[in-house]
Amino acid sequence: MSGTSRRRLLSAAVAAALLVPLAACGDDGGDSPSVDSTKPVELSIFWWGGDARAKLTEDALALYTKKHPNVTFKKTWQANQGYFEKLATLTAGNEAPDIFQIDDNYLTEYASRNVTLDLTSYQKSGKLDTTKFPESLWKYGVVDDKLAGVAFGENTQGLVYNRTKLEAANQPLPTQGMSWEDYIAWAEKATTATKVPGTQDPSADYKAFWVWLRQQNKDLYKGKELGFAAEDVVKWFDLWKGARDRKATPTADVIREGNATDVTKQLVVTGKALASWVWVNQLPELQKNTKDQLGVMPYPGDPKAQWARASMYFSVYRGSDKKDVAVDVINFLANDPEAGKVLGTDRGLPSNLDIRSAVQASVTDPAMKTSIDVENTIGKTFGPSPQVPLKGHSTLRSELTKAAESVQAGKATPQQAADTFIAAVKTAISK
CATH class of the missing domain: 3.40.190.10 (Periplasmic binding protein-like II)
Incomplete structure (x- = not known):
């Protein structure tokens, strides 16, 4: 099916x-x-x-x-x-x-x-x-x-990176608190040094988008409505279009492969990127799928944007x-x-x-x-938890993936994809 x-x-x-x-x-x-x-x-x-x-x-x-x-x-x-x-x-x-x-x-x-x-x-x-x-x-x-x-169970967002490949190429490891721009610059240099794309492109990943929004003093939801606008989605897509243009990420077809939720398909363990955007508690399972040593840290930007998420x-x-x-x-x-x-x-x-x-x-x-x-460690800097996602959240996740992949493949501009995404999600949460 x-x-x-x-x-x-x-x-x-x-x-x-x-x-x-x-x-x-x-x-x-x-x-x-x-x-x-x-x-x-x-x-x-x-x-x-x-x-x-x-x-x-x-x-x-x-x-x-x-x-x-x-x-x-x-x-x-x-x-x-x-x-x-x-x-x-x-x-x-x-x-x-x-x-x-x-x-x-x-x-x-x-x-x-x-x-x-x-x-x-x-x-x-x-x-x-x-x-x-x-x-x-x-x-x-x-x-x-x-x-x-x-x-x-408590969980939070985690950036998992390949420590072995980075150290072998004498590259610095990513550090907590680095800005998104600095992280992309780090990934670009790591790509050049290792010949492996520095980072998976997370523009289709709702977790990364959510943390980034909270760092902009916005949120995924606000009351019964979305907590962001199309212009925020455009900025997010533009950020990662710039990263792809700089070869800091894999190509669109590989990015799509890494968008799978199966941990065995995360690019950090398939060797197709040096970092993947996951949940912190997935590290042990990820580690089982690679001989390289992995590390994990918070997402870029202010770690206070992350929170104690109920894993279930x-x-x-x-x-x-x-x-x-x-x-x-x-x-x-x-x-x-x-x-x-x-x-x-x-x-x-x-x-x-x-x-x-x-x-x-x-x-x-x-x-x-x-x-x-x-x-x-991250828990010491956690900010307040956001509201629990609205009904229609599963649609937001799937539509973000669809919109981001259309931009990655050059089938839509960031603005076109953002407008389509917003319209679909507003319909879903209003039902």
């Missing part, structure tokens, strides 16, 4: 799910059993991930059952691809799991239709403890003043008749030291800082140690 067809299918599925009458997932949904009750309770839980994540999650849930023998779990998981189609279908049929994993691409979609339970009262009562979370991290789960999801969340279905127990399970997974040790860093750095410290002390993988150290 083509990417366009998948997006249409997902849009239709999400639309069907979110048009369910609110009465079908009312505030109470029946009597919620008490956490301390001995009455048997089976909670359904749904997440995406691979075999390793499944094993870790199942082991952590087994710990909860050990402490609460009356609570058992109906566990369902699958790969990322197709996950949100399945979640939308379950929600549309009033069969959503009691607990489900979600990310910032869809949290607003589900929260704005009251599919997710507002966890604020649990947080205020202490039944859901976020006091050990970085404030900007738990706040990145707030939608319309409601806590819609609990952050399960767990939410509770508003229509669940076991809300209290579901919230207690999430609280346990986030804050219990034993559960934290089991879950490790699979979903990102643990949100609870005490558990993070304990987990960090037990890490032996050098690449993982580096990513944790970088995350903690």
Whole structure:
């Protein structure tokens, strides 16, 4: 199935799910059993991930059952691809799991239709403890003043570079805080010295565009609207057109290859660029795919533009008749030291800082140690978190890629591509 067809299918599925009458997932949904009750309770839980994540999650849930023998779990998981189609279908049929994993691409979609339970009262009562979370991290789960999801792992944007090739060519490594212009100049010189393009062109990468916008005192979203205009997109595209003209980046066909989200296709590991724009916690997986030594740093510009991003969340279905127990399970997974040790860093750095410290002390993988150290170092300069992306965020991401690639291929000017991009995104977020 083509990417366009998948997006249409997902849009239709999400639309069907979110048009369910609110009465079908009312505030109470029946009597919620008490956490301390001995009455048997089976909670359904749904997440995406691979075999390793499944094993870790199942082991952590087994710990909860050990402490609460009356609570058992109906566990369902699958790969990322197709996950949100399945979640939308379950929600549309009033069969959503009691607990489900979600990310910032869809949290607003589900929260704005009251599919997710507002966890604020649990947080205020202490039944859901976020006091050990970085404030900007738990706040990145707030939608319309409601806590819609609990952050399960902290992450932030990272620029991964090939230390081995740079040092072999006696080239300086990129440094934190260098301006975007200085970074492009660095990449141009690195290209000349190594005969490898200095940097992947990130004009299609929403993460890089977002950080750059925040450094211009703007944002991706502002309230219910976009936080930027076409002129900002033009400046962004022009910045990278200049970089391509200076041979600081690969050619358009290689750039497009590197736009894939698969870590194995990032140009820094395929040897087609010296740097790629990723998430910090991807460093260990990237390192596995190359014999060269990699390094990671914040994106260029002021690092305060970056924030403690929730790599993903767990939410509770508003229509669940076991809300209290579901919230207690999430609280346990986030804050219990034993559960934290089991879950490790699979979903990102643990949100609870005490558990993070304990987990960090037990890490032996050098690449993982580096990513944790970088995350903690950047964390000292994190700015406030932005609002969670609006519904239609997935369209913004795909349309930015389409627009940037049209400029890279010479099929559109930066202005033409920016105008088309803005029109498409405004339509998506207004639906």
